[in-house]
Amino acid sequence: MSIGPVQLIVLGFRHPDFHGEVIAELERLRQSDAVRVIDALAVYKDAKGEVEVEHLSNLSTEEAIELGSKVGALIGLGIDGEEGLEAGAALGAEAAADGVQIFDDEQAWDVIATIPDDSAAALLLIEHHWAVPLRDAIARAGGFRLADAFVSPLDLVAIGLVTAQEAEMLDGLERASATAP
Incomplete structure (x- = not known):
């Protein structure tokens, strides 16, 4: 199975209402075949910088831990607390052992640091189905992504x-x- 290009979008909110329009739009996108919301997290940061995470989906907590904690694993923020963080680290180590080059600390994007204190963010991991044929054509032509x-x-x-x-x-x-x- 070929996966389309995947994008992490981080959207900031001063006073979020993640249970209204945002959830409805995520559901609409999920029903569309053009893009797929792989995972979505709400990250709340209090005035002291303490972080609280909530899953933005219609998955149960168990399903979120099993299937939908991809954003947390990607940015090192476990939806399942310490166990989730350890599971993400283990998957990264396994990929490195298989010869997959994992980026280093200088290339890392500290997503949590970009969220201002006393605010929140929606972290959306989106697969662009529409872009698969274009990406494959570019690869066949010897092209590659430089930036976006x-x-x-x-x-x-x-x-x-x-x-x-x-x-x-x-x-x-x-x-x-x-x-x-």
């Missing part, structure tokens, strides 16, 4: 994809959420 990133709405004005007014509105939505008390 989301582009700011403000940068889209310069290339004519959105108007300045649209970009300001979209950017304002993002900034308002980021700075709301």
Whole structure:
């Protein structure tokens, strides 16, 4: 079975309501064949930087531990506490023993550090099914990924994809959420 390109998206929230629209949209994406939400976590960080993790899915706790703790394993945050962290480390060691090159500490992305204190984040691990044929065609042509990133709405004005007014509105939505008390 071929897996599509997988992306980790980290979205910040000052006052999240992960049980309403976000959960509904995750369910809609799951029903779509274009993308698959492999896993989703809510990470709450209090004013002192203490972290609390909650699974964002319709899986039971047991299913989340067995099937859906991929984000936690990827970033070193076990949904099943210390046991989950140890299980993730064991899988990484097994992959390294099989000759898979695991990135080093300099290449690591400290996702938890990017979440401001007294806020929360939704961590979404998404597989892009639509991109499998494109990725395979690129590989057959000898191509490979050098980098990827989301582009700011403000940068889209310069290339004519959105108007300045649209970009300001979209950017304002993002900034308002980021700075709301």
